Amino acid sequence: MDEITKVVRDYIIREYVQEGDDREITETTPLISSGLVDSFSMVSLLRFLEKKYAIHIPDTDATPEAFDTVERIVALVRQFQKTEVGSV
Amino acid sequence: MRTPLSYEELTANFDWHLAERELGYRPGDPINIAWMCSDRICQLDLADKLALLWEDYQGNEKRFTYDDIRILSNTIAQFLLGLGIQPGERVCLFLDRVPELYIGFLGILKMGAVAQPLFSAFGEESLLVRLADAGTSAILTQKKHLYKIRKVRGLLPNLQHVIVVDADSAALWEHETAFAMEQAPRVEHFSAYPTTAESPSVLHYTSGTTGQPKGAQHVHYSIIAQYLTAKWALDLQPDDIYWCNADPGWVTGTSYGIIGPWSNGITQVVLDSGFNAERWYEFIEKYRVTVWYSAPTAIRLLMKEGAEIVRRHDLSSLRHLASVGEPLNPEAVLWSKEVFGKPFHDTFWQTETGCIVIGNLPGMVIKPGSMGKPFPGITATVLDPKSGEPVNRAGVAGLIALRPGWPSQIRGYWNNEAGYRAKFKNGWYLCGDRASIDPDGYFWFMGRDDDVINTGGHLVGPFEIESALLGCPAVAESAVVAKPDAVNMEVVKAYVTLKRGFKPSDNLELEIMNSIRKRLSPLAMPQEIEFVDSLPKTRSGKIVRRILRCKEFNEPVGDLSTIMEE
Secondary structure, three states: OOHHHHHHHHHHHHHHOOOOOOOOOOOOOOOOOOOOOOOOOHHHHHHHHHHHHOOOOOOOOOOOOOOOOHHHHHHHHHHHHHHHHHHO | OOOOOOHHHHHOOOOOHHHHHHOOOOOOOOOOHHHHHOHHHHHHHHOOOEEEEEEEOOOOEEEEEHHHHHHHHHHHHHHHHHOOOOOOOEEEEEOOOOHHHHHHHHHHHHOOOEEEEOOOOOOHHHHHHHHHHHOOOEEEEOHHHHHHHHHHHHHOOOOOEEEEOOOOHHHOOOOEEEOOOOOOOOOOOOOOOOOOOOOEEEEEEEOOOOOOOEEEEEEHHHHHHHHHHHHHOOOOOOOOEEEEOOOOOOHHHHHHHHHHHHHOOOEEEEEEOOOOHHHHHHHHHHHOOOEEEEOHHHHHHHHHHOOHHHHOOOOOOOOEEEEOOOOOOHHHHHHHHHHHOOOEEEEEOOOOOOOOOEEOOOOOOOOOOOOEEEOOOOOEEEEOOOOOOEOOOOOOOEEEEEOOOOOOOOOEEOOOHHHHHOOEEOOEEEEEEEEEEOOOOOEEEEEEOOOOEEEOOEEEOHHHHHHHHOOOOOEEEEEEEEEEEOOOEEEEEEEEEEOOOOOOOHHHHHHHHHHHHHHOOOOOOOOEEEEOOOOOEEOOOOEOHHHHHHHHHOOOOOOOOOOEOO
16 A cells, blocks of 8 residues: 555544444545545545645545545545646 | 426415315324324325335345335334333434434334434534433434444433444443344334324424524424425325435435325435435436435536536436525526426425425426525515515515414424524514515525525534634634535635634644534534634624625625724
8 A cells, every 4th residue: 555545544544434433444445425424524635635745636626526435535636746746 | 297286276275274184184183293104104005105215325225115114113113112211202313314214203203202313424512412402312323323422421311212223232331222123023003192283293403693503393283284395396296206315314304305205105215325426316217216306515516527427327217306405506407407307496495494485386487596486375575674574675685584374383492482582573484594586476595694604505503613613722712604615505614713822724724624523513614714813803892703704705894883892
């Protein structure tokens, strides 16, 4: 597991998985469609990613679909890391 | 398929007795919502008809006939009586959208107790406030939510029973009881408690500008309005497959996610899943949904996903679309006409009204962006804010007001008579919203008349969030206001001053957001926090939220010279 995947997965487990909820969070576990993270809570996850990786993810890209798994979130982060680097 | 009657035909000689007759109710007789929604439907030879088709996000499916929900609600009612719970006591439903939530609702009402549904995403502080106020005796929940109840149980002396629908006894603590609805011995015969028209039925908590949330108290007679509005405003017909997106933790999920469809003997489908456009369209296609009651926030999220995804699915079963929660913007109405071939019909109502009171009914010409017209039997107007008299001039804004007396009007706020009385002016019930009426009698929403935030169709009170913010170690003072949002109409924004020794930072903002999300709910979490040196206050030191709200909406604040400090 690479560093970004580990950071995102750990953050989701720490902040969104409730005490006593023993479900395993893998890179492909549905987050939004399973109800684990709702569309309101997505904002704090987005804020975490933007702060942690010094990127800006526009609203048009921050969709429930794009946030539905750790795998997709990591892909989104990488996409905007490239954009930020390219824009410098 | 029935052709919808015109608005004029529906309103001519309208009388709520029509619904009483159709439900076989005679004034003065016992009336019990649960019996009406299960036993009565079975007596109409519909025992084998599907009442509930349930699916979770993983695609697991369960099916329940009307006879199943009759027997299972008997089973729950008997179980609650066996615990010693008495009619009139409050029993909370703190569950995700699992079958036990829907059938448990009927079970509670069937034995004469009061159902108190609470949104399962609530954190422990939101839970505590509402259970303490209601003096709740018992709570039905799932093991995933137990930790929140355990945190506050010691502060709730009235809470005698914690009933867990998906756990083994071995995993539970003292005074927690395992109850597996489908494995319990089925109770074939149970005499529904003879509640009467004015017997309390449901307690839904709703937010106001000041103070903690208020318990809106409904009665069993509400079914008269919920039955008829579901039939006429949502156009429910015997062969329909009906999908209501709302969670029964909120009033739409009980009035039109349980009582409305089941009192009409309709098959309803439930998807216990978060939002996912592809999944939603698959669900409609799979179950051939015909009537869909959704919300503007969900519709706008679907719009964001585009039309192409719609074209990949056969959604031709859809016959009638309706929406509730906040005003439906004209673009959404036009978009749905384009992609689904039919418009969403906006409806307006609230926790306190218990049923749709203004709406675009099936036989009406839709004016995109309009709330529609008053439902038959509802007298609605807009009042001049100063005089409290009807405006009586087309296009002039006023306060939306209803003449009291419709069947599902709340009968009070729990333990809060003063709060209830404050909702009335000159013999009118005030909804707390502003609108104008056009020459054709259509209402046009203009905004809230108070500081309550309508986010994604849910009303959130600033006071509860401000109180919770003060529980964050860094926060000295706060003011919570609405901020416009393209998807949710409004979101929560907090202005915060910090205690000495704390400095604004992204980390602190995230920490505060997550704290509120966990302690109250995701809905209450500020989507933005602005750190400021001071908050605008009156001379007496009261924070003036209006100034901050106007700033967010880019509106003029008006003359404040008389209230602001020097």
